[in-house]
Amino acid sequence: MGRADGRRTRQGGGARRAERSGGGIRRVFSLKRILGTLFTLGLIAMVGFIGLYLYVDVPAAAEDAKKQSNVYKYSDGTVLARTGDVNREIxxxxxxxxxxxxxxxxxxxxxxxxxxxxxxxxxxxxxxxxxxxxxxxxxxxxxxxxxxxxxxxxxxxxxxxxxxxxxxxxxxxxxxxxxxxxxxxxxxxxxxxxxxxxxxxxxxxxxxxxxxxxxxxxxxxxxxxxxxxxxxxxxxxxxxxxxxxxxxxxxxxxxxxxxxxxxxxxGLKFPVPDKPKPAKGLKGQSGYLVEAANRQLMDQGVTEAEIEAGGWTITLNVDRKKQKSLEKSVKRTLTDKLDKDQRKVDAAVQAGAVSVDPKTGKVVALYGGEDYAQHYTSNATRRDYQPGSTFKPVILASALENDAKTQDGQPIRADTVYDGTSGRPVKGGKSGYAPPNEGKKDYGDITVQRAMDNSVNSVFAQMGADVGMDRVQQTASDLGMQKISQDPAMTLGSMGASPMDMAGVYATLDNHGKKITPSIVKKATHKDRPDDVQPEPVGDQVLKRQTADSVTSVMQGVVNDGTGSAVASGNYEAAGKTGTSDNNVSAWFAGYTPELVTVVGMFGEAPDPQVAELKRPGGGKAKQYDHVSLAGAGGDGKIHGSGFPSRIWAAYTLGALDGGSDARFDLDTDMGTGVAPPPDPTRSEEEPDEPDEPAETPEAPDPPDDEPDEPEQPSETPEPPVTDEPTFTPPTEDPEDPSRPSDGPSIPEIPDRRQR
CATH class of the missing domain: 1.10.3810.10 (Biosynthetic peptidoglycan transglycosylase-like)
Structure with a gap:
């Protein structure tokens, strides 16, 4: 075979190989094979998806998706605060x-x-x-x-x-x-x-x-x-x-x-949104209001865990206007006058207040302290200070309710005469109990009305014995006070009580003896709960109307002619009582008009010694949170209920009542200053009535000091552990020292957390 034939043979073979190769490609990528492959892949995908469908269950909700905030609102629906990690309300x-x-x-x-x-x-x-x-x-x-x-x-x-x-x-x-x-x-x-x-x-x-x-x-x-x-x-x-x-x-x-x-x-126009606002936090008074609301919810059976889980819309009874009025009154009347650089004691000043509508029991305003972010314990609900002489109306109420008589058989009324000698031994009671009056002043024969006006300790210590301390204890309990003992020192307010507690007592008196348990919560709703939480602040009749109205009538004398004259005003009718503990550790004014009950407390609490070194009344350096004297605070010398607390009360009440009110007490009684002033056996031409004329304005000079009560021993507060947020353990009742306050369950009460 020649070279030409060989070349043709090779070329023919290549063509045949190419033909065979093309046929193979067509066979591999034929339409049938492609469709079959796609079908197979689709079938695999379908089987896989079915398997996935059967394998994958609907999981539980993600934790973050369930998180909600709690929303707190004023009584008018305005948002007060939001709490929680996630700003969500489902x-x-x-x-x-x-x-x-x-x-x-x-x-x-x-x-x-x-x-x-x-x-x-x-x-x-x-x-x-x-x-x-x-x-x-x-x-x-x-x-x-x-x-x-x-x-x-x-x-x-x-x-x-x-x-x-x-x-x-x-x-x-x-x-x-x-x-x-x-x-x-x-x-x-x-x-x-x-x-x-x-x-x-x-x-x-x-x-x-x-x-x-x-x-x-x-x-x-x-x-x-x-x-x-x-x-x-x-x-x-x-x-x-x-x-x-x-x-x-x-x-x-x-x-x-x-x-x-x-x-x-x-017709629609683009609705331009509002500018962003800072998140509603817990600074200032917001934290105190939120804590009080939470505490009351727990008292209504809602657990702390349920509250922390979020999702609550909690509407408070707090009136925005009255709340602002209370805050401004404290600031202008007290905190603006404090100078911690000039007076060390000013660093110890704490103030708390609660204002209640006596007909409904709604807490319309609350002041827990200067700033919740700085001082976590609410001064409005704490119970580690003595209410002092603000307790004396409770003794009179118990006497009238129980038709009590004096040691010589005379019915106790506003015009009943007692021996007002300072330090005289109490008859018929615990042997050796003989409390002094303020400044050891002797009043001689004095009516109950005048004794209330001037807060005469010896008279009410004797009245407690006349009524029986067990009955006084029962009356105090009926009015909502906590852990009241039968010790005679209780007659002078030696127990622990909060402004919230005393607001309930005085609101019940203002409400003609029908029990008022102050409520800061109006309504709390949660989408997962079938029923709303709606506290009922108005309870049963715990005092006869005549009893409550008679005490109100007597306490009008305190405002008109006594230690509470700093709050006297022609713009409203008022009744009330001052209170001061010995050594100026606490001072109070508790008072009311026909429309509004407000209790103001002022407390001496030792700051961090690095801020100011102070001494305890009994001697020795005060540890942080110890009770200390308020003497000299605000440049006011001795601190009494007739001073800063009364001024705060008067300024707030005028503002809250829009400058005044024509409302008058509707009293079912035949005794007390509110009806007809009883004769005073101690009056004479040479000895004019005390105290001085009532002040015409809240800023007028103070009236004479009200009488402090049985000397208060400073509380021994254990030093809190060194943590990011120190805790505070309130004092417990000391059987050897009945004047020392005891802690108890709170309605509502803020957890004992102090400054950090």
């Missing part, structure tokens, strides 16, 4: 207007009410983009976004997206569309730290979700696409254009779906 669709609900569907998923809960195309696109590294992609249904928010997390992984798909299908079958929509609206993040529509409505429009307009709802729905970029307060010009475009998109979709009338749509 609300039902009944608190979201129908057209506002539709804005979210129009923005995110127009087919929501018809689909099976998933968008397979969108999910596939998301999976491909995730695998290829193109980042987060949209396209999910409302159900899928709800599942991601409520059950899963925001991770962009293939496994999370597959789980989202499966769980969404199951959730759509198990839950109604309304439940899913509500869950989505409540779990989504809207910017400004707000989770859920209720928090968002407050953050952007300062209103509750049930008051949102369709235009406002459309803006909140638009926010979900880009919360920070679309926030009008911080958005760039481009961001504002995008936000408006998204808002228009939402509304146009609503018209398209026949959820919004085209005419109404054309």
């Amino acid at each position: 609300v039902g669709l009944d608190r979201i207007p129908k057209d506002v609900q539709k804005t979210f569907v129009a923005a995110e998923n127009k087919s929501f009410y018809k689909d099976a809960g998933v968008d397979f195309k969108g999910t596939a696109r998301g999976l491909i983009n995730t695998v290829s590294g193109k980042g987060k992609q949209g396209g999910s249904t409302i159900t899928q976004q709800y599942v991601k928010n409520y059950y899963l997390n925001q991770d962009q992984t293939v496994s999370r997206k597959l789980k989202e798909l499966v769980i969404s299908l199951k959730v759509d079958r198990k839950k109604s569309k309304d439940d899913i929509l509500a869950g989505y609206i409540n779990t989504s993040y809207y910017g400004r730290g707000a989770y859920g529509i209720q928090a968002a409505a407050q953050a952007y429009y300062n209103k509750d979700s049930d008051r949102l307009t369709v235009g406002e709802g459309a803006y909140l729905a638009a926010l979900l696409q880009a919360p920070n970029q679309y926030d009008w307060a911080v958005a760039t010009d481009k961001g504002k254009k995008l936000a408006k475009a998204r808002w228009n998109y939402v509304l146009d979709n609503m018209v398209e779906e026949n959820w919004l009338d085209a005419g109404e749509r054309s």
Whole structure:
């Protein structure tokens, strides 16, 4: 064979090989084989998905998705504070207007009410983009976004997206569309730290979700696409254009779906949101109000764990105007006059006050201290200081209620005459008990009315023995006081009591003997509880009306002619009582008009020795939180109830009553100054009545000092451990020293946490 023949043979063989090769490729990639492969892959995917569907269960809700804040409101609905790690208040669709609900569907998923809960195309696109590294992609249904928010997390992984798909299908079958929509609206993040529509409505429009307009709802729905970029307060010009475009998109979709009338749509203007406001925290008085509300909720059977879990909307009885009036009165009358650099004792001054509506028992104002962030113990509810002579009306009430008589058989009334000699031994009582009067002053024969006006210790110590200490104890308990002993020193207010306690006592007297337990909580609601918590502050008749009214009549004399004359005013009718413990450790004024009961306490509490070194009344350096004397505080010399506490009371009452009131006490009694002043056997031309004329204004010079009670021993407060937040253990009752206060259960009482 020649070379030409060989070449042709080789070429022919190559052609045949090429022909055979092309045929092989066609056989491998034939349409049948391609379809078969795709079918097989589809079958594998389907089997895999079925397996995944059977394997993946709907998990429990993610912890963060369930977290809510507690919202505290003033009586008028204005938000006072929010607490909790997450600013969220879950609300039902009944608190979201129908057209506002539709804005979210129009923005995110127009087919929501018809689909099976998933968008397979969108999910596939998301999976491909995730695998290829193109980042987060949209396209999910409302159900899928709800599942991601409520059950899963925001991770962009293939496994999370597959789980989202499966769980969404199951959730759509198990839950109604309304439940899913509500869950989505409540779990989504809207910017400004707000989770859920209720928090968002407050953050952007300062209103509750049930008051949102369709235009406002459309803006909140638009926010979900880009919360920070679309926030009008911080958005760039481009961001504002995008936000408006998204808002228009939402509304146009609503018209398209026949959820919004085209005419109404054309008339809508873009609702520019409010500027951001700082979160409602617990500084100033807010913390004291929140703590008092929480404590009362626990007293109503709500556990601390339930409160901390969040989700509560707690409306207080606190009147915003009266609260501000009380805060301003304390500041202008007391704290503005303190100078801790000039007077060390000024660093020890603590003030607390509670104001109550006597007809309803509502706590309309409360002052717990200068700042909750600085001093965690509420001076309004603490029980580690003696109420002093503010307890004396309770003794008189017990005497009248029990038809008690003196040692010589005379009925005890306002005009009953006692021996007012200082330090005289009490007859018929505990042997050796002989308390002195203020300055050891002797009053001789004196009526009960005048003894109340001038706070004469010897008279009320004897009256306690005449009534019987067991009966006095019972009356005090009936009026709501805690852990009252039968020791004779109790007649001079040697027990521990809070301004809240004493406000309840005096409100009951003002309410004609019908029991008042002051309530700071108006109503507390939680979406997971069938019933609201609504305390009932008005109780049963615990004193006869004549008893309560007679004590009120007698205490009018204290204001008109006695130690409480600093609060006397032609602008209102008032009754009340001063109280001061020995060594000026505490000072009080408890008083009321026909419309308002207010108790003000002033307490000496040793600060950190690094701030000011002070001594205990009994001698020795005071440790932080020890009781110390207030003498000299505010440049006022001795501190008495007739001083700062009375001035605060008068300034607040004038403000709270809008400058005054024509209301008068409706008294069913024939005794006391409120009816007709009884004769005073000690009066003479040479000895004019004491104290001086009533002050015409709250800032007038003080009247004569009221009488302090049995000397108070300073409390021995254990030194708190060195921690970030020191704790305080209140003093316990000392059987050897009945004047020392004892702690007890509180309604409501702030946990003993002190300055740090």
